[in-house]
Amino acid sequence: MxxxxxxxxxxxxxxxxxxxxxxxxxxxxxxxxxxxxxxxxxxxxxxxxxxxxxxxxxxxxxxxxxxxxxxxxxxxxxxxxxxxxxxxxxxxxxxxxxxxxxxxxxxxxxxxxxxxxxxxxxxxxxxxxxxxxxxxxxxxxxxxxxxxxxxxxxxxxxxxxxxxxxxxxxTGLRASAMMHLPALVIAGQMEKVVRAVNQLGMVVRGLFGEGSDASGSIFQISNQTTLGESEEAIIKRLGSVLESIIEHELNARAKLMETDSAKLFDKIGRAYGILQNCHQLTSTEAMNLLSLLRLGIDLMVFPEDSRAIIDRLFIEAQPGHIQRTAKHDLESNQRDILRAERLRTEFATFAKPNFTINGQN
Incomplete structure (x- = not known):
């Protein structure tokens, strides 16, 4: 191969x-x-x-x-x-x-x-x-x-x-998880989480590691210490930190739903509308919009079987993957147009949002 x-x-x-x-x-x-x-x-x-x-x-x-x-x-x-x-x-x-x-x-x-x-x-x-x-x-x-x-x-x-x-x-070991944390970002709590994680001997980076941005509210959390601990101990400690972050993200989602569901649903609805109708879209914009739809899946606004589509598009909306579909060199603005066309096609048949959840609308 x-x-x-x-x-x-x-x-x-x-x-x-x-x-x-x-x-x-x-x-x-x-x-x-x-x-x-x-x-x-x-x-x-x-x-x-x-x-x-x-x-x-x-x-x-x-x-x-x-x-x-x-x-x-x-x-x-x-x-x-x-x-x-x-x-x-x-x-x-x-x-x-x-x-x-x-x-x-x-x-x-x-x-x-x-x-x-x-x-x-x-x-x-x-x-x-x-x-x-x-x-x-x-x-x-x-x-x-x-x-x-x-x-x-x-x-x-x-x-x-x-x-x-x-x-x-x-050990030479770095264990990491790529986490989707949109509620913590929307609630302005990520800086607090990053400080707490750093104090626990972990590090938080963006989508593509050191020096990259956290596009789509996606963060990489990994261990910093490789000496003085066994591989199993490092992995166990990271797992505990990840479970704590998951709990904080779920709590942030619950609080947003309780106190400001209209604002949250507005963000999700606008993202859905843009992805269905956009004609030019950067990779960062695409990641942020896809992130909101993935949050919508978690909140049951969209069906669970839509999750795999979003996860695939997180990768396929990146510049290299868009370039590959063109089969010839493109300028960045041409890629933005092709990306928008690709996403419009994907979302033309995407499930419609259902904002009536647990009696809320």
Missing amino acids: TITSLLATPSELTDSSSSKSAIVLMTRIRLARNLAGKSFPGWAREPQRAEILEACREALMATAPMKRGASAAVSELTDLEKQMLVERHLISRELSGSAAGSGVVINKDQTVSVMINEEDHLRIQVLRAGFQLKKAWSVINALDSELEDRLDYAFSPQLGYLTACPTNLG
Whole structure:
């Protein structure tokens, strides 16, 4: 399988059969690993980077989860393919712009992705739709163990797995969840939540990680500490924090419904109207409107079976995916027009809103 053919198929996050989780869109676990006796990618010369890339690709393609997957050097990918891989969270923005000797291996289901020669020799990640930390950990732990039998990892009895950045020392594990938190945003409570999460040793980022915006009221929450705790302890602690955030979001929704349902329904209704009638729409605008409709599904304004459509469009409304449908280069304003056309088509047959909920109207 090639990257081109892989991108032509749905991923776990774009497939209509994705998890129907109300608040947690996706869980991800990432492990940072390096090869013993080899310079970290930022210091390695091009011949050594190429040697490491080949060794890692060979080891990965021999593992059970990756045998029928796709593998490519970053230099072999087109700009559009790189952008789509970033939009599907299969590679980082840093890898997409990396130097020669970098690459990626992705399994056929697009649930396991391994970046080679990003900041570390290996960035192994497992993605799961919905709130599935334990399942993601089980998959990545098995793959990591299989790789460790094939590759000589850099490891210290005192410091654990050695990494290019000291903040990843120890387990090298980053567990995260992509959460949809529109009520906390509307109620102006996100800053308070971010401060509380930071005090618990977690970090909050935007849709595409560090330095990105929280388009569509979507935030990534992940652990900061990787040293001094076991992998299981990190995952358990993150799970507790996520459950607390879910509770705060649900409470914020209940309060908005109780005190200002008209304002909330107005936002949802306006979003629905724009998506049905828009003729030019940026990706940020699209994300924010889709976010309100997803909230409407949670509030039973729209039927539950509409959720998969919104979750798919969160990805397919991104610039790279819109560009791919055009089959030729587009300026940003042309993409905005094509995005609006695509969304008008999707929402022409979308369920009509029902604002009569629990006796409210």
